[in-house]
Amino acid sequence: MARIANPAGLGAHRQRLLAEREAGGKKTVAVCCGTGCNANGAEKVVAAFREELGKQGLADSYEIKPTGCHGFCERGTLVLLHPEKRLYQRVKPEAVAEIVEKTLQGGEALEQHFYDNPATGEKHEFEHDIPFYKHQERLILGQNGEIDPTDIDDYIAGGGYGALAKAFEMGPEKVLGEVKAANLRGRGGGGFPAGRKWETCRDVPSEKRYVICNADEGDPGAFMDRSILEGNPHVVIEGMIIGAYTIGSDEGYVYVRNEYPLAVRRLSIALEQARERGFLGEDILGSGFSFDIRVNRGGGAFVCGESTALMASIEGKVGEPRAKHIHTVVAGLHGRPTNLNNVETWANVPLIVERGADWYTSKGTKGSPGTKIFSLVGKVNNTGLVEAEMGMTLRQIIFDIGGGIPGGREFKAVQTGGPSGGCLPASKLDLAVDFDTLWEEGSMMGSGGMIVMDDRTCMVDVAKYFLGFLKFESCGKCTTCREGLRRLHELVQDITEGRGTEDTIGLIEELAETVDAASLCALGTTATNPIKSTLAHFRDEYLAHIRDRRCPGGVCKALIRYEITEACTGCLVCAKRCPEKCITGEKKQLHTIDQSRCIKCGICMDVCKFDSVRVV
Amino acid sequence: MTAKFKVNGVEVEAEAGSSLLDAVRQNGFEVPSLCHHEAVTPYGACRLCLVEVTRGGRKKITTSCNYEVQGGIEVLTDSEQIRRHRAMVLELLLAEAPRSVSLRSFAAAHGVRNSRFARPDAPALLDEREGCILCGLCVRACEEMGRDAISLLQRGVSKEVGPPPGGEADSCIGCGSCHAVCPTGHIAMRDTAKAREIWGRMFDFVLCEGCGRPVITTAHRDHAIERGGLPADYYLRCAECKKSGLAARFAKVGS
Numbered sequence: 004m005a006r007i008a009n010p011a012g013l014g015a016h017r018q019r020l021l022a023e024r025e026a027g028g029k030k031t032v033a034v035c036c037g038t039g040c041n042a043n044g045a046e047k048v049v050a051a052f053r054e055e056l057g058k059q060g061l062a063d064s065y066e067i068k069p070t071g072c073h074g075f076c077e078r079g080t081l082v083l084l085h086p087e088k089r090l091y092q093r094v095k096p097e098a099v100a101e102i103v104e105k106t107l108q109g110g111e112a113l114e115q116h117f118y119d120n121p122a123t124g125e126k127h128e129f130e131h132d133i134p135f136y137k138h139q140e141r142l143i144l145g146q147n148g149e150i151d152p153t154d155i156d157d158y159i160a161g162g163g164y165g166a167l168a169k170a171f172e173m174g175p176e177k178v179l180g181e182v183k184a185a186n187l188r189g190r191g192g193g194g195f196p197a198g199r200k201w202e203t204c205r206d207v208p209s210e211k212r213y214v215i216c217n218a219d220e221g222d223p224g225a226f227m228d229r230s231i232l233e234g235n236p237h238v239v240i241e242g243m244i245i246g247a248y249t250i251g252s253d254e255g256y257v258y259v260r261n262e263y264p265l266a267v268r269r270l271s272i273a274l275e276q277a278r279e280r281g282f283l284g285e286d287i288l289g290s291g292f293s294f295d296i297r298v299n300r301g302g303g304a305f306v307c308g309e310s311t312a313l314m315a316s317i318e319g320k321v322g323e324p325r326a327k328h329i330h331t332v333v334a335g336l337h338g339r340p341t342n343l344n345n346v347e348t349w350a351n352v353p354l355i356v357e358r359g360a361d362w363y364t365s366k367g368t369k370g371s372p373g374t375k376i377f378s379l380v381g382k383v384n385n386t387g388l389v390e391a392e393m394g395m396t397l398r399q400i401i402f403d404i405g406g407g408i409p410g411g412r413e414f415k416a417v418q419t420g421g422p423s424g425g426c427l428p429a430s431k432l433d434l435a436v437d438f439d440t441l442w443e444e445g446s447m448m449g450s451g452g453m454i455v456m457d458d459r460t461c462m463v464d465v466a467k468y469f470l471g472f473l474k475f476e477s478c479g480k481c482t483t484c485r486e487g488l489r490r491l492h493e494l495v496q497d498i499t500e501g502r503g504t505e506d507t508i509g510l511i512e513e514l515a516e517t518v519d520a521a522s523l524c525a526l527g528t529t530a531t532n533p534i535k536s537t538l539a540h541f542r543d544e545y546l547a548h549i550r551d552r553r554c555p556g557g558v559c560k561a562l563i564r565y566e567i568t569e570a571c572t573g574c575l576v577c578a579k580r581c582p583e584k585c586i587t588g589e590k591k592q593l594h595t596i597d598q599s600r601c602i603k604c605g606i607c608m609d610v611c612k613f614d615s616v617r618v619v
Numbered sequence: 620m621t622a623k624f625k626v627n628g629v630e631v632e633a634e635a636g637s638s639l640l641d642a643v644r645q646n647g648f649e650v651p652s653l654c655h656h657e658a659v660t661p662y663g664a665c666r667l668c669l670v671e672v673t674r675g676g677r678k679k680i681t682t683s684c685n686y687e688v689q690g691g692i693e694v695l696t697d698s699e700q701i702r703r704h705r706a707m708v709l710e711l712l713l714a715e716a717p718r719s720v721s722l723r724s725f726a727a728a729h730g731v732r733n734s735r736f737a738r739p740d741a742p743a744l745l746d747e748r749e750g751c752i753l754c755g756l757c758v759r760a761c762e763e764m765g766r767d768a769i770s771l772l773q774r775g776v777s778k779e780v781g782p783p784p785g786g787e788a789d790s791c792i793g794c795g796s797c798h799a800v801c802p803t804g805h806i807a808m809r810d811t812a813k814a815r816e817i818w819g820r821m822f823d824f825v826l827c828e829g830c831g832r833p834v835i836t837t838a839h840r841d842h843a844i845e846r847g848g849l850p851a852d853y854y855l856r857c858a859e860c861k862k863s864g865l866a867a868r869f870a871k872v873g874s
Contacts, residue, residue: 304774321771326663326685479753479771479778482666486711489776490736510735517707520680520700521666 004155006281009289010168013159020160029066031085032107033148034094037072037230038265039387040079044096045069048080051099059103068157071147071234071269074388075135078118083130083148090130091116121384122406135385138403140366140374140392143350147234152269155276158237164282166353167241167248171290173356175249179205182249182352184360186372191217191308191345192420192449193525194371194438197352200342204332205250207340212252215336215343216243216296218259218266219313221305222421223472225452227376228346230388232259232266235350236273240296242352244282247294250342255296258313260303271298305422305476309524310335310343312478323478324524345450347376367393371437375451379405382412382457389453391436398432401455412457415556416540420449422469422476423529425536426462445536447529461556462541463548467495469533477526484527487518491534499559503549512538557618560603567594567607570615577607577616622690627697633688640668640683643696650696651705651729652684653712653722653802654754659763661685662755666708671695680704710734716750719803750805753778757797757806765846766790769797769818782818792838793822829860 007013032052036045052067073081078092084106091102094116105111117126118133127133130148150157158164170178183198204212216239220228231239243255259267274296277283285293299317306312307322314336316322335341351373355363364372371393377400379389384406391400397417401407408414416426419436425446427434434440438448456465470492479485494511497503515531522528538545547553554562567577573591578584585601588594596607608616622635626643633642638661643650652668655661661684670683673693680700695701709726714736716722726732753771757780761769768791772779782788793815798808809816814823815836824833825840835843840854856864 306774322774323771326682328681328686473775475775475777477775479774479776480662480664480755482664482708482711482715482752485753485776485778486715486736490711490714493736493738514707517704521669521704521708523663523666523682 004276004279006279007288008281010171013164013168013288016156017159017162017165020156024160029064030107031066031068033068033070033073033083033085035071035073035079035081035083035148036069037076037079037147037233038226039072039076040081041265043079045080047096048082048094048099051096052103055100055103056107059108061103061107065107068151070150071152072144072230072388073148074139074141074144074230074390075133075385076388077384077386082116085149088130089128090118090133092118120406121409134406135387135389135404138395138399139390141390142354142366142374143231143235143238143347144376144388144390146238147230150235152234152236153272155237155273155280158235159280162357163237163353164241164280166356167244167282168288170245170248170356171288171292175205175251178245178249178356181360182355185355185363186360186370187348187351187355187363188371188438189344190347190351190375190450192423192447194442194448197344197348200332200344201246201250203330204340204342207333209340211254211337211339212250213336213339213341214243214247214250214252214255215310215313215317215341216255216257216349217308217310217313217343217345218257218263219301219308220263220346220450221260221303221308221476222450222452224380224454225378225421225450227378227388227451229263229266231346231350231376232263232270236266236270237277238350238353239270239346240273240277240282242349243296244287244294245352245356246342246344246349248290248292252342253294255294256299256317256336257296258299258301258307258317261300262303267298267300274298304478305473306478306524306526309526311524313343314341321478323480324526326523347451368435368437370439375436375448377451377453379453379455381418381453381455382408382460383455384409393437394435396433396435397427400436400453401432405455408455408457412459414455415458415460416456416462416465418446418454418456418465418533419452420447420532421452422473423447423525423532424449424452425532426456426465426540427536428540431540445532445539447532459556459558461499461554461558462537462544463495463499463554464556464558466534466537467492467499470495470530473526473530477530478524481521481523481527483518483521484523484530487514487522487527488530490514491518491531495534498545498548499554500561501548501552501559503545505546505549507549508538508545563603563618564598565596565601565603565605565607565616566619567596568615568617569593570613571611572613572615574612576610576612580606580610582606622688624688624690624692624694626694635689636687638684639670639672639686639688639694642688643670643683643694648696650683651725653725653752654756655684656756656760656800659756659759659800662759664754665712665752667705669701669704669708671698671701705729706731710736712752713737716752716803716805719750719752719805722752722803725802750803751780752803753780754802755780756800756802760796760800761791764792764794764796764842766792766794766842768792788818788820791818791820792842793817793820793836794839794842825854827855827857827860829856829864832857834858 034049049069056062080094082091082094119126130136187197188194283295301307304322307316309324310331312322312324331341367373374390376390389404418426474488474492477484547555571593578586583600585597620635621632631646650668654665663682663685668683709731713734768788798806822836827834834854834857
């Protein structure tokens with residue numbers, strides 16, 4: 004792979020790539036090979052396409068491109084036919100022969116692969132017509148369906164590294180001005196203005212500065228950062244080079260968790276190719292600026308996403324946060340000024356440089372410009388990765404993009420911001436989603452996790468879940484965080500198991516206040532958000548557990564029992580599936596559950612076709 | 620450089636950049652802590668030395684051990700808020716190490732005798748950690764002795780102190796610093812006339828040429844002589860015998 008020596012060389016190389024493609028005249032079939040689709044067999048779909056194209060003599064007319072995540076994980080494996088952007092969903096390897104024959108060869112659209120809207124029954128043929136995509140603004144994620152993450156030339160052909168060339172032309176001062184004017188805010192959770200962080204770091208006198216990409220994504224249910232790294236690693240690398248150039252750093256790190264093997268692999272390939280092409284190393288694009296990036300694999304501790312713990316971990320020390328009376332931009336990695344941003348923040352940088360702050364601030368809200376990627380998961384029809392303009396309401400994200408709640412059930416709450424975020428009830432659905440609004444409501448943007456819950460969710464159980472997660476993921480340094488979270492978890496467990504009193508709530512609130520106020524890092528000071536927000540919005544549910552020994556969501560095993568109602572047809576299915584064999588009844592006769600032996604697994608309710616099992 | 624600042628409304632002075640906890644104590648104010656020792660780097664684990672600091676018009680609650688003294692700050696060591704949070708921290712610590720006599724008397728001295736979090740019937744989460752409050756003093760003392768024989772392991776509620784995972788305290792020299800700084804008396808150390816047992820290892824003592832009592836472990840002697848550049852015969856006699864020897868020499872000179 005030849006080195007590109009200067010911006011003119013980059014332009015010429017890009018023109019050459021485009022000319023070659025035009026001459027080749029191949030159409031592209033993009034197969035989503037994100038982690039979700041891979042689990043659904045995407046790699047077999049790719050192999051089937053390649054084999055079938057060969058068999059049917061179309062190998063010269065089509066290019067099969069394994070890409071990163073397209074976002075619509077619910078409907079994988081996704082196959083996107085360029086250039087018309089026809090989307091075939093839930094494609095199995097067995098269906099590939101027909102797709103090649105009828106669609107690629109014969110031009111016929113195969114309706115069975117169209118998206119069918121469960122709400123309206125409508126079918127949609129093209130990606131841009133599907134509500135899931137139609138309401139999104141996919142500035143970052145959009146490229147995931149276009150490029151092969153293992154081929155740097157694919158990124159260059161689409162204009163990649165053009166922003167870097169432009170940045171060299173602008174000079175560091177102007178780039179910084181643009182990032183500041185764009186009011187790019189940290190996508191990792193804090194929402195701190197990136198431009199100000201860069202400026203402070205640059206202005207600290209030092210011989211050496213570092214830039215770091217935080218890819219230690221650890222929130223349960225969040226997978227946007229891994230999807231960017233897996234689908235478009237170069238956009239992150241380009242952002243980091245621009246940042247390093249602006250700040251005056253010659254060494255960068257990507258701290259990525261080892262549980263993301265595909266992200267690590269694709270990032271490593273991308274870094275290698277960027278070095279070969281001369282975007283990393285000495286005298287990048289003839290600018291005289293030198294910079295390189297190393298990959299540091301984390302061991303999967305949630306707390307290592309905290310900047311000071313992350314830096315301690317890179318230094319080979321125990322991943323514990325330290326007090327930030329002196330900020331890491333002043334004294335971070337190895338005591339040097341260090342600028343750390345998260346994956347998604349870095350991915351926004353090339354866009355801002357390329358299109359300018361005026362364009363960028365036209366997206367989103369005044370206080371939070373641009374877009375944010377959310378992992379939309381839980382009880383929602385369209386599970387997946389969603390990129391929405393800041394300022395969209397929760398309702399638009401969950402119902403217009405997410406397609407609402409499955410099975411016609413009722414929306415109960417949405418948890419935003421992961422374990423440090425809060426649960427917002429239906430009355431908050433019309434809130435505009437941006438950094439400040441969520442914060443004011445006792446939740447947070449966090450890294451963009453969005454867990455949707457329906458009426459069969461117990462909010463006390465949700466609080467217990469997050470406390471249980473955090474008591475193991477706290478680094479354990481502060482008494483208030485380590486012991487405080489352990490005790491909060493115990494107290495909430497008392498409530499879910501029917502031992503709670505109203506004093507328990509009082510003690511929880513008192514302890515939560517100390518954990519908030521007295522913990523060292525943001526893990527501790529935000530860890531009580533799930534419990535505080537559920538107590539604020541769903542206090543009745545806590546009281547039902549305490550006063551009536553009842554779990555309204557029908558979740559807490561100690562407080563519920565399953566009963567078979569008159570609607571039972573006596574089909575025997577529940578009795579056969581019951582693991583404890585504690586359901587008795589004759590065929591076509593009402594069945595009954597032996598409560599003394601029931602383990603409350605809920606299988607009877609799940610398998611009953613007549614809705615005759617209920618929780619009381 | 621000396622910095623002027625206020626503690627509970629009183630104007631005081633201390634070296635700028637020094638530990639705020641040390642500074643307020645030197646000025647006669649009482650602030651409790653369990654994880655701080657002047658000889659080792661501040662860590663901020665126990666959260667007892669919380670104070671309210673107002674700087675540039677902004678007030679915040681912070682631990683004072685790892686907060687650096689700056690001119691113009693205003694510190695409250697005993698506000699209603701601070702007392703409340705401190706009492707809560709003590710309750711958490713008491714529930715964590717209910718059998719530690721030293722911790723119980725420390726808490727009582729600060730007005731906390733019972734913990735609402737105590738669960739006498741529940742089995743200890745980690746039996747071997749019973750009594751340890753993970754203040755990290757032992758680990759820092761060891762590190763600053765230059766040995767790193769023990770470390771903090773795991774995280775969250777599973778965190779504990781011990782030798783490296785899967786190994787032994789190979790670089791331990793039996794100096795006993797960890798034992799000496801432990802605020803809850805959790806680190807076991809057993810001395811006999813000739814040897815010391817700690818961290819599952821035995822260390823021979825250098826016996827005093829004068830009185831025959833233990834001076835230091837042989838491993839500690841080697842470490843100290845090398846690190847401190849001391850003469851090879853530095854530890855032949857115990858401190859007492861050295862003193863009396865010296866006194867005898869002075870007496871001779873004087874006569």
